[in-house]
Amino acid sequence: MKNIALYIAIALAAAACASNDKKDSATVTDKSTPVPSTTASTGSSSTTRTQPSQPMAGNPLTDPNSPLSKRSVYFDYDSNSVKDEYRNLVQAHSRYMTADKRDSRMRIEGNCDERGSREYNLALGQRRAEAVKRMMTVMGVTDGRIETVSYGEEKPAAPGHDESAWAQNRRADIKYAGE
Amino acid sequence: MNASLSLLARGSLRALLLLAACLVVAPASAQLTIDITTSGGRQVPIAITPMAGDTSQPQSVSEVVGADLARTGLFRLVNTAGVSPLPTEPSQVNFPDWTARSAEALVIGKVDPVSDGRVEVRFRLFDVAKQSQLASYSYVVAPTQLRATAHRIADLIYERLTGEKGVFSTKITYVVKKGRRYELQVADADGFNAQSVLASNEPIMSPAWSPDGSRLAYVSFDQKKPVVMVQNLAQGTTKAVASFRGNNSAPAWSPDSRFLAVALSKDGLTQVYRVPANGGDAERLTESAGIDTQPSYSPDGQWIAFTSDRGGSPQIYRMPASGGPATRVTFEGTYNVGPRYSPDGKSIAFVQREGGRFRIASLELATGQVTVLTDGTLDDSPTFAPNGKMILYEAQVAGRGQLAAVSGDGRVRQRLTSSAGDVQDPAWGPMPTN
Numbered sequence: 001m002k003n004i005a006l007y008i009a010i011a012l013a014a015a016a017c018a019s020n021d022k023k024d025s026a027t028v029t030d031k032s033t034p035v036p037s038t039t040a041s042t043g044s045s046s047t048t049r050t051q052p053s054q055p056m057a058g059n060p061l062t063d064p065n066s067p068l069s070k071r072s073v074y075f076d077y078d079s080n081s082v083k084d085e086y087r088n089l090v091q092a093h094s095r096y097m098t099a100d101k102r103d104s105r106m107r108i109e110g111n112c113d114e115r116g117s118r119e120y121n122l123a124l125g126q127r128r129a130e131a132v133k134r135m136m137t138v139m140g141v142t143d144g145r146i147e148t149v150s151y152g153e154e155k156p157a158a159p160g161h162d163e164s165a166w167a168q169n170r171r172a173d174i175k176y177a178g179e
Numbered sequence: 180m181n182a183s184l185s186l187l188a189r190g191s192l193r194a195l196l197l198l199a200a201c202l203v204v205a206p207a208s209a210q211l212t213i214d215i216t217t218s219g220g221r222q223v224p225i226a227i228t229p230m231a232g233d234t235s236q237p238q239s240v241s242e243v244v245g246a247d248l249a250r251t252g253l254f255r256l257v258n259t260a261g262v263s264p265l266p267t268e269p270s271q272v273n274f275p276d277w278t279a280r281s282a283e284a285l286v287i288g289k290v291d292p293v294s295d296g297r298v299e300v301r302f303r304l305f306d307v308a309k310q311s312q313l314a315s316y317s318y319v320v321a322p323t324q325l326r327a328t329a330h331r332i333a334d335l336i337y338e339r340l341t342g343e344k345g346v347f348s349t350k351i352t353y354v355v356k357k358g359r360r361y362e363l364q365v366a367d368a369d370g371f372n373a374q375s376v377l378a379s380n381e382p383i384m385s386p387a388w389s390p391d392g393s394r395l396a397y398v399s400f401d402q403k404k405p406v407v408m409v410q411n412l413a414q415g416t417t418k419a420v421a422s423f424r425g426n427n428s429a430p431a432w433s434p435d436s437r438f439l440a441v442a443l444s445k446d447g448l449t450q451v452y453r454v455p456a457n458g459g460d461a462e463r464l465t466e467s468a469g470i471d472t473q474p475s476y477s478p479d480g481q482w483i484a485f486t487s488d489r490g491g492s493p494q495i496y497r498m499p500a501s502g503g504p505a506t507r508v509t510f511e512g513t514y515n516v517g518p519r520y521s522p523d524g525k526s527i528a529f530v531q532r533e534g535g536r537f538r539i540a541s542l543e544l545a546t547g548q549v550t551v552l553t554d555g556t557l558d559d560s561p562t563f564a565p566n567g568k569m570i571l572y573e574a575q576v577a578g579r580g581q582l583a584a585v586s587g588d589g590r591v592r593q594r595l596t597s598s599a600g601d602v603q604d605p606a607w608g609p610m611p612t613n
Contacts, residue, residue, distance in 0.1 A: 107404075109404075114557070115535075115537070115557065116514070116516070116530075116532070116537060116559075117473070117486075117516045117517045117530045117537070117559050117560075118384060118385070118559055118560065118603075118604065119384070119385055119428060119429045119442065119472055119473045119486075119516075119517065120470070120472060120473065120486055120493060120516045120517065122384070122405060122426060122428050122429075122442075122449075122472075123426070123428075123442060123444075123448075123449035123470040123472045124470070126425065126426050126444045126448070126449055127448055127449070127470060130444075130447065130448060147404075147424055147425060148425055148444065149403075149404035149405065149425055149426055149444075150404075150405070150426050150444075151382070151400070151405075152384075152405075154382035154384065154400065155382065161578050
């Protein structure tokens with residue numbers, strides 16, 4: 001329905017972005033190499049592995065030396081406040097959205113540890129994602145370019161049942177459209 | 180005395196039942212095994228004699244009837260060994276013998292082949308002390324329907340002896356997680372005949388039965404975010420009914436089936452809305468600065484109970500079903516979430532955190548009395564049997580999700596174990612409509 005239409009609109013916008021980018025030779029390099037999805041299967045990654053030694057230096061989003069390759073903001077238990085130590089990370093992505101890639105869109109995915117009720121955790125994860133988004137909008141990113149969603153406790157990064165696992169699971173992940 | 184019933188897989192039976200099933204489904208790989216772990220109070224001693232002709236059939240009717248009744252924790256099965264000949268007619272019943280075996284109720288019956296391959300099942304229920312017949316029924320069914328027939332017989336016996344409707348012919352649904360694979364399964368209330376109605380490599384959450392049992396609403400992550408879907412079980416068709424920007428979750432059917440109350444984050448933080456059950460525009464029902472989620476309609480359709488942390492800690496509130504001022508109904512503790520109205524509308528089951536442990540509790544609305552029913556560490560997702568007598572829920576055992584059930588008074592407890600993986604998010608289906 002409306003949302004499918006929205007998705008199509010986003011897809012069209014993304015396609016339009018890709019073609020527009022060709023005019024901008026300074027930043028076109030990252031579009032020439034497929035960006036591997038973070039959850040790429042072995043099958044699809046082998047097809048993109050034609051130049052395995054290429055460090056993708058042109059794409060700051062995946063360059064491990066770039067602050068933009070850092071995508072996760074971690075939270076304290078029962079908290080949705082973005083700690084000071086993640087301010088630079090959020091700032092870097094905000095700057096990228098407002099200065100470098102003014103047509104990019106992102107999704108912020110909130111997550112929780114396993115403790116508590118599944119559906120309430122889903123809402124808590126969404127509030128964490130919203131907290132990161134709010135910081136970005138204060139930094140100048142327009143509201144409509146960021147969708148916040150939540151996986152609640154459904155997609156733990158660490159499978160354990162102790163604090164060290166839970167600490168890794170209380171987080172918000174930043175994903176750009178097309179990733 | 181704890182009855183322990185191992186209701187293990189019977190391959191041939193399952194295959195037959197599968198043929199009979201009208202759901203568009205695939206067979207699930209593992210059954211649930213239900214054990215009674217605690218039972219309290221007096222149990223009615225009942226003798227269920229093997230039915231004549233029963234052993235030549237694919238399913239022993241008397242075994243299923245006995246297992247159904249024993250599982251409630253309200254009955255004790257009286258040993259029938261050595262009774263000869265087994266009575267199949269009232270005139271053959273030796274009441275003094277059953278009194279000597281301390282049986283208070285007696286079930287006799289027989290299974291006879293009739294034309295076109297079908298069988299006739301007859302049963303009679305007696306009050307042993309009064310030497311009188313309490314019930315007598317006869318069914319002509321296909322052999323594949325014997326298990327379902329046994330559940331109907333157990334329902335009748337249960338109702339005659341307790342005054343409450345039985346739920347042995349109902350179904351349950353739950354999510355099984357095996358590695359990265361999620362399956363939404365539907366099974367009989369005794370854990371048999373488990374069928375997979377949906378499978379995905381993305382999470383599946385919060386299944387909810389439509390009031391007539393024909394559809395399941397649930398939360399799918401197939402679009403890489405939570406979306407509320409409705410699946411028609413007979414046709415196997417699915418439809419996204421809430422797929423707005425942000426999160427879409429926590430579906431609850433209105434009793435008249437017209438609406439789904441849902442939790443949406445399309446306007447910022449999660450709030451409660453309603454959407455037409457076939458999809459359409461969302462109408463916002465709550466307006467708070469916090470999280471509002473987990474709606475549950477009262478059985479009369481007048482109210483929606485929900486979780487809100489508008490006051491700081493998450494608590495349960497209640498508002499008119501079309502929105503309006505909400506009143507808080509839980510006051511003890513700092514974490515009371517996930518309300519579910521009981522079928523009689525008089526109480527609400529919910530999840531309470533106490534000292535870092537999450538347990539199922541029950542709130543009596545008239546008095547405000549809260550009773551903690553379970554003693555787990557991470558109990559979640561309570562769901563009432565349609566007669567209100569049992570609450571099925573998710574428990575974490577050794578790091579794995581498993582299902583468990585507790586009677587409304589906390590006295591009878593069952594554990595439903597599965598070898599399949601994590602079993603989570605149960606929902607008990609409605610009474611069957613015949």
